[in-house]
Amino acid sequence: MVNTDVHTLESRTRDRVLRVVSQEGPVSIPALVERLGLTETAVRRQVDALHADGLVEPREATGPRRRGRPAKAWVLTEHGHRALVSDxxxxxxxxxxxxxxxxxxxxxxxxxxxxxxxxxxxxxxxxxxxxxxxxxxxxxxxxxxxxxxxxxxxxxxxxxxxxxxxxxxxxxxxxxxxxxxxxxxxxxxxxxxxxxxxxxxxxxxxxxxxxxxxxxxxxxxxxxxxxxxxxxxxx
The missing domain is CATH 3.30.1380 (Muramoyl-pentapeptide Carboxypeptidase; domain 2)
Incomplete structure (x- = not known):
């Protein structure tokens, strides 16, 4: 039962991330963190999973860059849009x-x-x-x-x-x-x-x-x- 609840929560979080990327993309990880009220680790995990499934893709972020990893902003791929389309x-x-x-x-x-x-x-x-x-x-x-x-x-x-x-x-x-x-x-x-x-x-x-x-x-x-x-x- 616990595993089922965890899976359901992860699925809902994944859907929330996908919807926000759909609504506000190109959107950065920090912006997603602020928008969703989740930790950066949780957001990166979901974005990485969506990227691996071909639902989102990175774009070079605009604006000032911070030290460290290159800034990225995320948008839906064609496959990502299709995932939101019904029969x-x-x-x-x-x-x-x-x-x-x-x-x-x-x-x-x-x-x-x-x-x-x-x-x-x-x-x-x-x-x-x-x-x-x-x-x-x-x-x-x-x-x-x-x-x-x-x-x-x-x-x-x-x-x-x-x-x-x-x-x-x-x-x-x-x-x-x-x-x-x-x-x-x-x-x-x-x-x-x-x-x-x-x-x-x-x-x-x-x-x-x-x-x-x-x-x-x-x-x-x-x-x-x-x-x-x-x-x-x-x-």
Whole structure:
């Protein structure tokens, strides 16, 4: 019984590490230690195991280096992303290929728009309770995405105070349930990006996607001192 409990705990810790790397990568060991509240030894053991299984890989860390071993930051590999994908991904791909073959490309776009409409309507309710600024709404969007398992985070970028030209929020998604389907059907990513623009009331820009081989989906959300005018989705 003790061995079973230890195995379960290790498995949960492994999953936690994998999720944080998915959400925040490239992420260093010290950052993982701080984020997870674990010892450095425990985190290194899990990262080494994930690396051995081909689920994470190192990148050269940015910023000042400490003495000792070379600084590394960790991201998910393609295999790591697949480990977070369910059979729904494969089923959705088959369904969309059939739809494209029988009804054409317009049917795929209509499906993507309809799929995102339900998500957009749910998220609009969450964002309605946020402060009426783009940054606050972006934070509310991150919370909504995390509730759906997208491993999202938001980081301010640009000028201090996040109000000058070029300032904004970098919204990242470390996991997507339709990542591999979106590789073949970019309409899914396009519909999501358009929904983000409507929810946040500003024109957002998709900078990187998991579907294109990046380690995270990155969306730039411009911020300003004025309140956004949000186009609410119809119910």
């Amino acid at each position: 729904y991904d494969h089923l959705a791909g088959d369904a969309l290929r059939f739809m494209r073959a029988t009804a054409g490309e317009s049917a795929v776009k209509a499906f993507a728009d309809q799929r995102i409409a339900a998500l957009e309507a749910r998220y609009a309710d969450r964002l309605a309770s946020a402060d009426d600024t783009t940054a606050a709404r972006a934070d509310a969007l991150v919370d909504a995405l995390n509730a759906d398992g997208f491993a999202a985070s938001a980081r301010p970028v640009g000028a201090p105070g996040n109000s000058g030209p070029g300032a904004g929020v970098q919204l990242c998604q470390g996991h997507c349930p339709v990542q591999h389907v979106a590789t073949e059907f970019p309409e899914l990513c396009e519909a999501e990006t358009e929904a983000f623009s409507r929810l946040l009331g500003v024109h957002v820009q998709r900078l990187a996607t998991l579907a294109h081989g990046d380690h995270v989906c990155t969306t730039f959300v411009p911020t300003s001192t004025t309140s956004p005018t949000t186009e609410r989705p119809s119910s």
